[in-house]
Amino acid sequence: MKKLVAFILLLVTFSVTAQTIRQEKRAIKKAIQIAYVEGLINEGNNTKINLGIHPDCKIMAYDSAYGLRTYTIKEWENNNYIRKRTGTLPKKEQEKVTIKFKHIDITGIAATVKIKYYEGGELTYIGYILMYKFDNDWKMVSKIFNKYLMIENKN
Amino acid sequence: MKKLKLLIVLLTVSQLSCQNIDKEKEVIKNVIQTAYVEGLQNEGNIQKIDSGIHPDFNLLGMGKGNSIWKYSIKDWKAKAIQKKDNGELPLSGNKKVTVDFKSIDITGTAAMAKIEFYIGSKLTYIDYISLYKFNNGWKMVNKIFYKL
Numbered sequence: 571m572k573k574l575v576a577f578i579l580l581l582v583t584f585s586v587t588a589q590t591i592r593q594e595k596r597a598i599k600k601a602i603q604i605a606y607v608e609g610l611i612n613e614g615n616n617t618k619i620n621l622g623i624h625p626d627c628k629i630m631a632y633d634s635a636y637g638l639r640t641y642t643i644k645e646w647e648n649n650n651y652i653r654k655r656t657g658t659l660p661k662k663e664q665e666k667v668t669i670k671f672k673h674i675d676i677t678g679i680a681a682t683v684k685i686k687y688y689e690g691g692e693l694t695y696i697g698y699i700l701m702y703k704f705d706n707d708w709k710m711v712s713k714i715f716n717k718y719l720m721i722e723n724k725n
Numbered sequence: 726m727k728k729l730k731l732l733i734v735l736l737t738v739s740q741l742s743c744q745n746i747d748k749e750k751e752v753i754k755n756v757i758q759t760a761y762v763e764g765l766q767n768e769g770n771i772q773k774i775d776s777g778i779h780p781d782f783n784l785l786g787m788g789k790g791n792s793i794w795k796y797s798i799k800d801w802k803a804k805a806i807q808k809k810d811n812g813e814l815p816l817s818g819n820k821k822v823t824v825d826f827k828s829i830d831i832t833g834t835a836a837m838a839k840i841e842f843y844i845g846s847k848l849t850y851i852d853y854i855s856l857y858k859f860n861n862g863w864k865m866v867n868k869i870f871y872k873l
Contacts, residue, residue: 626793630781630866632834632857638781638866673830675839677851678871679787682837684830696832698855700869704791711785711793712867714855716833 614650614659766822769805769814779864819845834858
């Protein structure tokens, strides 16, 4: 009888944990979709950006010609202001960026996410995002990426 | 016959690609082991640190409220030198840091590594490390962590 109770308890614990992780993954996907894809890339909407990107988040870009470059979200928001004034934002329907989530790994209040990044339906980048959970909200704190053309490992 | 040839070519390419990825994963493990574990944590060895950690590297942590704090590698190295001078480094015995690689994902010149961080035999942190492959090899560029 004791063994049965222990087994049931284990099953319940496992089920609750799995459910919590599923919920957290959904929250992470939502944060990236709203703040990064819609807010930062497609619309230039600062309210949306602030929902899922930390103000101190930095996007790090590397290529052999220019070396390592770091972009702050503030710089990006300022550029978006210009893009909106010149009409390049919001993006037109056929130019819109979409993403696919390839992998999400969560440990407590830290997480990493791998995404595929499509421009107008064409796969152009793979991104790795680092996130922390602040109070109840997941926020991006850093991102690195690789241009798809340079990829040897098309996984 | 043509289909068979195509299949053989595809299998060969796939095998070579897997070999390359495995090789790159070993290189990344060596970089983290040498620069981070030995250089930064256990020894305070600047040469080892510089071999695998980019000068723009930051450790990112959660601060009070909704803030994040940054610990630059420049400051971390200065602290390591100070600890070495004070005799707190190199570490020995059950104070020594070891890591266990849980996953490494590589795409071209970008990678993400997840490691378990042990102080002695105690699992203390989970680290997520982002790396870029520069002309002079893989280097850590950012790290976040969760304290267990």
